[in-house]
Amino acid sequence: MGEQERMVEAVLFASVEPVSVRDLEVRMPHGCDAAEALAHLRKRYEGRGVRVVRVGDAWAFRTAPDLGYLMQKETVEMRKLSRAAVETLAIIAYHQPCTRAEIEEIRGVSVSRGTIDQLLEMEWIRFGRRKMTPGRPVTFVVTPEFLDHFGLETARDLPGLKELRAAGLLENRPPPGPLGPREEDEDDDEVIEGQSELFED
Numbered sequence: 001m002g003e004q005e006r007m008v009e010a011v012l013f014a015s016v017e018p019v020s021v022r023d024l025e026v027r028m029p030h031g032c033d034a035a036e037a038l039a040h041l042r043k044r045y046e047g048r049g050v051r052v053v054r055v056g057d058a059w060a061f062r063t064a065p066d067l068g069y070l071m072q073k074e075t076v077e078m079r080k081l082s083r084a085a086v087e088t089l090a091i092i093a094y095h096q097p098c099t100r101a102e103i104e105e106i107r108g109v110s111v112s113r114g115t116i117d118q119l120l121e122m123e124w125i126r127f128g129r130r131k132m133t134p135g136r137p138v139t140f141v142v143t144p145e146f147l148d149h150f151g152l153e154t155a156r157d158l159p160g161l162k163e164l165r166a167a168g169l170l171e172n173r174p175p176p177g178p179l180g181p182r183e184e185d186e187d188d189d190e191v192i193e194g195q196s197e198l199f200e201d
Contacts, residue, residue, distance in 0.1 A: 018058030
């Protein structure tokens with residue numbers, strides 16, 4: 001293993017967060033090629049218990065997908081998401097960047113501040129750029145933490161309609177009534193047992 005690969009390996013191993021190529025180059029001695037070292041390191045870890053994976057625009061060591069079951073106890077998400085939070089997160093992931101009004105239009109119900117706050121607190125969504133429309137509303141987008149949690153490189157890797165239907169995760173909901181979005185139902189804030197399994201590694 002070359003010295004550059006060893007340096008990249010050490011930084012990725014020691015870092016809690018995924019590391020970008022730019023950050024690697026800043027840490028490494030002048031003249032090092034972090035991208036090339038990273039490519040060699042990825043090949044070296046193919047088929048191993050851990051892999052070098054892309055998370056958004058950064059890189060990290062992650063457990064091989066087929067061995068994820070060994071980490072089940074360590075990766076159980078203790079906080080259960082409400083139906084409202086699950087639906088809101090899914091809408092943001094598939095339609096980002098989107099405003100609160102756009103989320104409400106798709107869901108057919110008002111989105112409570114608590115639902116958005118919970119997802120922001122979990123760091124699965126963040127504020128995006130303001131829309132260039134009247135009022136300049138803020139938008140929401142998913143975070144690298146969201147992508148990392150679900151083993152995605154980008155939001156484009158989310159499952160499509162065919163995969164979601166095959167998994168039984170799509171349910172038909174009536175369209176919003178003529179009066180616009182209804183108030184958020186009490187049921188929407190109820191915790192759905194087993195729902196968080198959809199959002200576990």
